[in-house]
Amino acid sequence: MELNANAFGRSARKALLDKTLQEALGRTTGRFLAHRDAAVAAFPEFEATRERASRIKRDVLDHLDTYLARFIEEAEKRGTIVHVARDAGQAREIAARIARDEGVTLAVKSKSMASEEISFNEALQGAGVTVVESDLGEFIIQLAGEAPSHIIAPAVHKTREEISRLFERHLGEPRTDSIPELVGMARKHLRAKFLSAGMGVSGGNFLVADTGSVVLVTNEGNGRMGTVLPRVHLAVVGIEKVIPRMADLPTFLRLLPRSASGQTISSYVSIVTGTRRAGDPEGPERMHILLLDCGRSAILEGKYREILKCIRCAACLNACPVYQSVGGHAYGWVYSGPIGAVLTPLLVGLPEAAALPDASTLCGACADVCPVKIPLPDFLLELRSDAREQGLKTPGEIAAMKGYAGVMKRAGLLEAIERIAGVLGQFFTKGKGIGGLPYPFSGWTERRDFPAPAAQPFRKQWKIRRGVTR
Amino acid sequence: MNERESLFHRLSAACGGHGAAAEEPLPGGPSAAPEGDRVARFVETFTAAGGFLLRGPVEAALSDLGEMLRAEGVTSLFFPEDDAAAREIAEALVPFGPFILTTGAEVRGGSAAVTAGFRAAEAAIAETGTIVETSAGGKTLLPGLIADVHVSIVPVASVVARMEEALAAFTADPPRNISFLSGPSKTGDIEQTLTVGAHGPKKAIALLLPP
Numbered sequence A: 001m002e003l004n005a006n007a008f009g010r011s012a013r014k015a016l017l018d019k020t021l022q023e024a025l026g027r028t029t030g031r032f033l034a035h036r037d038a039a040v041a042a043f044p045e046f047e048a049t050r051e052r053a054s055r056i057k058r059d060v061l062d063h064l065d066t067y068l069a070r071f072i073e074e075a076e077k078r079g080t081i082v083h084v085a086r087d088a089g090q091a092r093e094i095a096a097r098i099a100r101d102e103g104v105t106l107a108v109k110s111k112s113m114a115s116e117e118i119s120f121n122e123a124l125q126g127a128g129v130t131v132v133e134s135d136l137g138e139f140i141i142q143l144a145g146e147a148p149s150h151i152i153a154p155a156v157h158k159t160r161e162e163i164s165r166l167f168e169r170h171l172g173e174p175r176t177d178s179i180p181e182l183v184g185m186a187r188k189h190l191r192a193k194f195l196s197a198g199m200g201v202s203g204g205n206f207l208v209a210d211t212g213s214v215v216l217v218t219n220e221g222n223g224r225m226g227t228v229l230p231r232v233h234l235a236v237v238g239i240e241k242v243i244p245r246m247a248d249l250p251t252f253l254r255l256l257p258r259s260a261s262g263q264t265i266s267s268y269v270s271i272v273t274g275t276r277r278a279g280d281p282e283g284p285e286r287m288h289i290l291l292l293d294c295g296r297s298a299i300l301e302g303k304y305r306e307i308l309k310c311i312r313c314a315a316c317l318n319a320c321p322v323y324q325s326v327g328g329h330a331y332g333w334v335y336s337g338p339i340g341a342v343l344t345p346l347l348v349g350l351p352e353a354a355a356l357p358d359a360s361t362l363c364g365a366c367a368d369v370c371p372v373k374i375p376l377p378d379f380l381l382e383l384r385s386d387a388r389e390q391g392l393k394t395p396g397e398i399a400a401m402k403g404y405a406g407v408m409k410r411a412g413l414l415e416a417i418e419r420i421a422g423v424l425g426q427f428f429t430k431g432k433g434i435g436g437l438p439y440p441f442s443g444w445t446e447r448r449d450f451p452a453p454a455a456q457p458f459r460k461q462w463k464i465r466r467g468v469t470r
Numbered sequence B: 001m002n003e004r005e006s007l008f009h010r011l012s013a014a015c016g017g018h019g020a021a022a023e024e025p026l027p028g029g030p031s032a033a034p035e036g037d038r039v040a041r042f043v044e045t046f047t048a049a050g051g052f053l054l055r056g057p058v059e060a061a062l063s064d065l066g067e068m069l070r071a072e073g074v075t076s077l078f079f080p081e082d083d084a085a086a087r088e089i090a091e092a093l094v095p096f097g098p099f100i101l102t103t104g105a106e107v108r109g110g111s112a113a114v115t116a117g118f119r120a121a122e123a124a125i126a127e128t129g130t131i132v133e134t135s136a137g138g139k140t141l142l143p144g145l146i147a148d149v150h151v152s153i154v155p156v157a158s159v160v161a162r163m164e165e166a167l168a169a170f171t172a173d174p175p176r177n178i179s180f181l182s183g184p185s186k187t188g189d190i191e192q193t194l195t196v197g198a199h200g201p202k203k204a205i206a207l208l209l210p211p
Helices: A005-017 A019-041 A046-062 A064-077 A088-101 A113-117 A120-126 A136-144 A160-171 A179-196 A222-228 A246-261 A296-301 A305-309 A315-319 A321-326 A337-348 A365-369 A376-389 A395-408 A411-429 A442-446 A458-465 B003-015 B038-048 B058-071 B084-096 B104-108 B163-170
Strands: A080-085 A106-109 A130-133 A199-202 A206-208 A213-218 A232-238 A268-272 A286-292 B052-055 B076-078 B115-120 B123-125 B130-134 B149-155 B177-181 B203-209
Touching: A005 A019, A005 A321, A005 A337, A019 A246, A019 A315, A019 A321, A046 A064, A046 A246, A046 A305, A064 A080, A064 A286, A064 B003, A080 A088, A080 B003, A088 A120, A088 A232, A088 A286, A106 A120, A106 A179, A106 A222, A113 A120, A113 A232, A120 A130, A130 A136, A136 A160, A136 A179, A160 A179, A179 A222, A199 A222, A206 A246, A213 A222, A213 A246, A222 A268, A222 B177, A246 A268, A246 B163, A296 A305, A296 A337, A296 B003, A305 A337, A315 A321, A315 A337, A315 A365, A321 A337, A337 A365, A337 A376, A365 A376, A395 A411, A411 A458, B038 B052, B038 B123, B038 B130, B038 B203, B052 B058, B058 B084, B058 B149, B058 B203, B076 B084, B076 B104, B084 B115, B084 B149, B104 B115, B123 B163, B130 B149, B130 B163, B163 B177
Parallel strands: A080 A286, A106 A130, A106 A199, A199 A232, A232 A286, B052 B203, B076 B115, B115 B149, B149 B203
Antiparallel strands: A206 A213, A213 A268, A268 B177, B123 B130, B130 B177
16 A cells, blocks of 8 residues: 555545545544443453453564464464565565466455555556456446555445445446445445455454464455365464463453444354365365465564554544544555554554554553554654654754653643643633644644633642642 | 575574563463353353254254345255264254245355255354364354354254363364354444344354253
8 A cells, every 4th residue: 555654644634624524534443332331341351351352462472483484384284374474565575476376367355454565456456457346445446446445444435326326337236325235236246256256355454373273254245155165275464463372262252342342242153274175065275365464574573563553443543532533544554543543663663654543542442452562652753753853843843842741740830831821821812722832833723723811820720629738 | 595484584583581471372362261150141142142042852943044034035955965963953044035045156156046054063152152163073064154044953952161172172273264253244334333144144143952
């Protein structure tokens, strides 16, 4: 996928002016969040399960070499062909080679964020293979020629009218404003693809080390169709998705659907292992797994390694006030929201995405909902400091922060400024926010309102409330 | 050094100094525990997942089941050749039709009829309202995959409390496919409106058979 992360400011402004998107975002994030909260409240063991999942993932990261080796050994024992790609270019080459060698001309794909990282569809199209997205949301945005805007609801920004127009143009279907009818049209069209495709392509929510299994979680059943019906199955998965044993899977299955959509469990969980066995009436004759490093081993080595615990539930997106306001496309790459603001700079390099760690209010809502306890706000702050060290902040920004720190460290100076600001503020702003400050602060107020200084500073109010006056 | 060796070289460097991997599952789980009446809990969770539950004895349930299938417009029934329980129910339903019997292969070949696929469940999970189907021993997955309505035959003895129990049989050498099916195929991808039948069955029915 094309990288455009440093245009966050511009893209965000565009998103804020997009009325359809604003309505969709309000509806979606609010609903996901409410369902998630209800599901967590109805599950008293959520906190204990979360702690356990976090510990399992930490154990995996501490011994990823061991667990990944075990996974590969077990998978190969059962007839799976395992490929390893260092970067996106290599992954594209391998994927195209697999499709060519298998004689595939049509592939059906279920949702996979990892495949977006490597621009998988373009790679296969380059090899003469038609790739059809089978997740309804992904299918819609593929017809529209767009990129997903939410991990689990990629087409949140599309209305039924827009979708019906797309189906009319691309599938020759009559116009309708009935959602069930639209779903039925996609079902009919995609069913034919599932039955004729030579290869099913999937991601992988989990890789089970002790059995060499790939686990897929979907609500629509497309992951299941694509791994049962076509002759070849290719799973494209990041190396960090491994979990130690089958017995650990329920822990994660208790967290993922609840955190993602508030469901106790998703409609379909498929655990697929190796090729079809002798006597099996269905299942692929050939099974490939393409394991992606693509920057992960480098992350593992550094201070942000816990970001690799992520199970891609998107709870942090829904909880984030910035995501709620600007949606996924503004983040300019595959991953959006708080996870995107941390993961994108780590995967593509901080200079290419230095704008993203700033796309946060550091309110901490993301860490509160994260089912594997990733310290997202700490990482966002740390990345900002890395950006400064790497010379990615403007001199104005650095000077302003230095000045701010200098004032905050001196109580007397702060008090004096507060007094002057209080008087001037009341005079100039009449208690309203400040929309535009003069240079060098204009950059800051370009995208935010500065609150009007209070007539009485907080510290003074605090003293009065505590009964300390002077 | 090939690409795989090079990856493991990088991983070993990044993982150094953490000692051996945990050989046993970490303590503290599993506990998401619907103890007590497993069957009652399954009825509750399966229904919450959007499934429809009918309770045996078979003779009594047949007319309700026939009515449900007719309401969905079902005209063709199919079941795995070697699944005696599914065959028995499907054949007994024919008089409640108009239903004709067909095969999975025919449906896969592209049948225009509205179909119901029958299959005996290998287990059912009370915790999540899940029907477990696997390809172990050469069993087919088509009834729960490509039918418009999926009818699972669930003996009460096959209901387990948690996911762990359902997976215990497969920790050593799993079959190609283990499927957890919880309710009908769903999507919320258009305007976040829950709609059934995105790809798989539009209706999931479980027929719970007494011992």
